[in-house]
Amino acid sequence: MDSLLYGLLAMTWQQAVMVGVGLVLIYLAIAKEYEPVLLLPIGFGAIISNIPGSSAVGPDGFLTILYEAGIMTELFPILIFIGVGAMIDFEPLLQQPEMLFFGAAAQLGIFLTMALAGLAGFTLKETASIGIIGAADGPTSIYVATKFAPHLLGPITVAAYSYMALVPIIQPPVIKALTTPDERRIRMGVADTKRVSQTVKILFPIIITLIAGFIAPVSLALIGSLMFGNLLREAGVVDRLSKSAQNELSNLVTLLLGITIGSTMIASEFLTPSTLLIIGMGLVAFVLDTAGGVIFAKILNLFLKNKINPMIGACGISAFPMSARTVHKMAQEEDPGNFILMQAVGANVAGQIASVIAGALILSLVK
Amino acid sequence: MDVLKETLRITGISMATIFATIGVIYVVIKALMALDSK
Numbered sequence: 001m002d003s004l005l006y007g008l009l010a011m012t013w014q015q016a017v018m019v020g021v022g023l024v025l026i027y028l029a030i031a032k033e034y035e036p037v038l039l040l041p042i043g044f045g046a047i048i049s050n051i052p053g054s055s056a057v058g059p060d061g062f063l064t065i066l067y068e069a070g071i072m073t074e075l076f077p078i079l080i081f082i083g084v085g086a087m088i089d090f091e092p093l094l095q096q097p098e099m100l101f102f103g104a105a106a107q108l109g110i111f112l113t114m115a116l117a118g119l120a121g122f123t124l125k126e127t128a129s130i131g132i133i134g135a136a137d138g139p140t141s142i143y144v145a146t147k148f149a150p151h152l153l154g155p156i157t158v159a160a161y162s163y164m165a166l167v168p169i170i171q172p173p174v175i176k177a178l179t180t181p182d183e184r185r186i187r188m189g190v191a192d193t194k195r196v197s198q199t200v201k202i203l204f205p206i207i208i209t210l211i212a213g214f215i216a217p218v219s220l221a222l223i224g225s226l227m228f229g230n231l232l233r234e235a236g237v238v239d240r241l242s243k244s245a246q247n248e249l250s251n252l253v254t255l256l257l258g259i260t261i262g263s264t265m266i267a268s269e270f271l272t273p274s275t276l277l278i279i280g281m282g283l284v285a286f287v288l289d290t291a292g293g294v295i296f297a298k299i300l301n302l303f304l305k306n307k308i309n310p311m312i313g314a315c316g317i318s319a320f321p322m323s324a325r326t327v328h329k330m331a332q333e334e335d336p337g338n339f340i341l342m343q344a345v346g347a348n349v350a351g352q353i354a355s356v357i358a359g360a361l362i363l364s365l366v367k
Numbered sequence: 368m369d370v371l372k373e374t375l376r377i378t379g380i381s382m383a384t385i386f387a388t389i390g391v392i393y394v395v396i397k398a399l400m401a402l403d404s405k
Binding site for chain 2: 093094097098100101103104107108111112114115118119122123124127128194196197199200203204207208211212215216350353354357358361362365366
């Protein structure tokens with residue numbers, strides 16, 4: 001009888017807590033719809049990995065095999081990037097390229113959080129993995145953490161995806177604290193919506209790959225796969241491949257990535273003070289990134305004749321399209337006739353490019 | 368303290384490189400769009 005109930009009888013309180021954490025993640029995914037495609041598999045992975053004697057983990061466990069094949073090799077985040085690239089429409093950015101600079105400014109929070117993590121006693125590689133949560137870009141966070149701090153992968157991934165889902169709750173108070181109602185009411189005129197030709201759309205991913213490759217070759221795995229996915233989308237002759245990247249590839253890898261990340265949330269490694277610190281600092285990273293973008297827009301306004309709505313700066317984080325929607329909603333709350341969605345989407349897409357560059361730079365500079 | 372110093376160094380280099388890269392991308396997009404409208 002004991003052997004039949006081994007999973008229950010041998011369970012420690014820490015493992016029971018982790019099963020509870022898994023159940024909470026599943027609840028948040030289903031009841032609150034917080035990043036359900038990731039949090040649901042992560043939650044389930046955490047449950048089946050924390051039951052004593054689980055055959056899902058260990059030398060022959062399928063989750064351990066998936067971890068070694070897909071996470072340790074960095075294959076899963078790279079494949080996700082191909083799918084993400086195939087899903088992104090860069091047209092709003094091509095129509096308003098000045099939005100690129102907000103994407104750049106909003107990366108500042110990554111580095112400020114790294115400094116804070118350093119003060120909290122983390123090593124340089126750990127601080128880089130924690131700071132990158134502020135990129136608001138799940139695959140980049142996983143990619144950097146896998147290289148620099150695989151032992152922190154579970155909390156970093158959970159924090160990154162949870163806060164991306166919580167953007168509508170995190171960003172508004174930060175934006176409101178840094179802007180006046182008059183600033184939030186600034187109208188930016190009608191966005192330039194002239195049609196972008198297919199030739200430009202095809203050249204864009206190729207040229208970005210070349211630029212990123214020449215400046216920071218280490219970024220090519222990330223930005224190259226992102227832009228490859230986008231080229232599939234825009235080429236117009238490989239619709240089957242584009243649709244496969246957007247759907248089958250993306251869905252399959254997300255499923256495997258989620259449950260595998262869940263399997264890293266082992267009680268002995270997850271239930272530590274550093275997990276709480278990482279989750280707290282991930283929030284700080286999101287706040288500082290938002291603040292960085294807003295402050296950058298306010299500084300620009302000191303010199304510009306046609307003022308920018310500083311809330312656009314907050315969209316420079318990579319949480320797409322959540323951040324753009326949140327900011328547009330805030331603008332409409334202040335002034336129902338103010339439409340800044342196109343500019344917000346442009347800045348948000350720029351954040352995706354800038355966050356990948358930031359991730360790649362961290363990989364090349366942190367030794 | 369070393370971690371903090373190194374982080375500040377990385378911050379400076381990274382933000383400068385991010386803005387430089389984004390600047391180049393901006394110029395390229397502008398050029399592409401200008402050529403496209405001709």
